[in-house]
Amino acid sequence: MDSGGGNVAWRFGAANPALAAASAQSIRSLVHRMYGCVDKSDPRPLAPLGHGDPSPFACFRTAAAAEEAVAAAVTSGKHNNYPTTAGVTEACSAVAAYLSRYLPYKLSTGDIVLTAGCNHAIEIMMAVLATPGANVLLPRPGYPLYEARAALGGLEFRRYDLLPENGWEVDIEGVEALADENTVAMVIVNPNNPCGSVYSYDHLAKIAETARKLGIMVISDEIYDHCAFGSKPFVPMGVFGEIDPVVTLGGISKRWMVPGWRLGWIAMTDPKGILRKKKIFDSIITYRSISVDPAAIVQGAIPQIIANTDESFFTNAMNKMREAAEICYQKLKSIECVTCPHKPEGSMFVMVKLDISYFDAIDDDIDFCCKLAKEESVVICPGSGLGMKNWLRISFAVDPSLLEDGLERLKSFCLRHAKPSTNQGS
The missing domain is CATH 3.90.1150.10 (Aspartate Aminotransferase, domain 1)
Structure with a gap:
């Protein structure tokens, strides 16, 4: 033999x-x-x-309250089961309430999909947008996972520049020049990895108006939300959701200093419901149903992590x-x-x-x-x-x-x- x-x-x-x-x-x-x-x-x-x-x-x-919340979730015995596709309802509600604090409108539980970290959220969005012929606009310099995930899904990506001489702001004119009838979205990262910049309210408004003119959504990567310590406060892109539909990506990795806990989210910060009408939300749920889940233990702890962490x-x-x-x-x-x-x-x-x-x-x-x-x-x-x-x-x-x-x-x-x-x- x-x-x-x-x-x-x-x-x-x-x-x-x-x-x-x-x-x-x-x-x-x-x-x-x-x-x-x-x-x-x-x-x-x-x-x-x-x-x-x-x-x-x-x-x-990380905060002692966050560690205690996870320990309590483990010992409760209530979070050993498979979670639902969008995420544990109480966890989605807690994230919706957390994000709503900083928006001019309220998010509902159904606006949130929990992910296994923000990288998972990026994977989902690049997969959802990968329809034949479509392209997305990505920042340069940027977080390379967007390009990698787009390439794996056969989604064309085009790089627009961030301008170092302007505090790494988006080159608005460059975005308009790159976009065509097949462009479906532009990605921004704020606060910015890798540049360390924070976008002003006025600059974000310009981005929203530009995206509206082009007929594209904004995917706002806010994994560093509130990690701002200079002259500009953090402003969520969802503040401009009435102008242009925004998908917000985030998580607890950076603000709570726990990247290994792998809990992120996708939020429909789109008060006019355009993303739902265009079946984007349905596609996200469909992809999540054939993808991994964030750990049920951390999902179970999220309401207490958010509620009990002192300012x-x-x-x-x-x-x-x-x-x-x-x-x-x-x-x-x-x-x-x-x-x-x-x-x-x-x-x-x-x-x-x-x-x-x-x-x-x-x-x-x-x-x-x-x-x-x-x-x-x-x-x-x-x-x-x-x-x-x-x-x-x-x-x-x-x-x-x-x-x-x-x-x-x-x-x-x-x-x-x-x-x-x-x-x-x-």
Whole structure:
């Protein structure tokens, strides 16, 4: 018997090649590649400035009330069953009430679909919109999962620019130039990952008016909702739902500092009901019925998480994030080869431009980040993965002392690799 199957004409092989391309576009894959470059023998602590996960650091621990709510949900024995397709009713009601606090109209339980994190919500929306010939407009720089999910579903995507000289605002004229009769939606991310910007009320109004003129919906990624610590307050895009239909994506990952709990949502912030008339909501429910569920335990805890978390937790968290952002901004200003066009005012990131001509034997941003990880145990996300070659995305959602240390190592690395003729200052 040929146990090796050497004479069999096997008909299977590698999976869908589009998966490899999609994976290569993911933040996780890109940052994981940088982690692979780290010298494990380096005695210094790793400075993880490549992704927005503050949860490992004691200064960013989630609210005690949130932990207690999950523990109570576990011990109650009431949340061990399969949840319904849209999500546990009480959880959907709690999310609807939470979002309604900041809107000029009230959302109902039926306006909410719970997801396994915001990434799952992105997957659903890109799948729902992937009708033959359709295209969506995505920001550059942007969160690459949108592109990966669009590509997997055969949905064309077109990139519009965010303008660093204007605080990373949307290039409205660029959006209008890109759109055609097959454009169905534009995506915005506010507060913004990867740029650290927060859009003003007036700018959001312009986006809504532009989308209305084009006859497209706005998908507003608000996973960093209320993570704003600069001069502009967070304004939900749903405030403009009367002007243009808005699908709001969100979750508890960032505001409660618990990305591993995987609880997100899709909200129909569309008081005129246009999305329902166009069967968008029905398609979302259909996709959810063949997709994964967020953990029933966390769904069961959501009403108490929202109700019992004291406002002081959010205030303290934003004070810490503001402190970290200030440390990051000031440290970056002292590094000659990087330019920070806009002080971060929200999310957990900042984008900086890298002057490759400053260096000797560094080819581009990816080469820079690989060598930085190997030599300094500092992990940063190269901008090429976000549509911005020779830029860097730096996360400041890190313990302040480790953040300072990591940025000092970044500065030392830059000086060490500068061309001999480069003016390095004193």
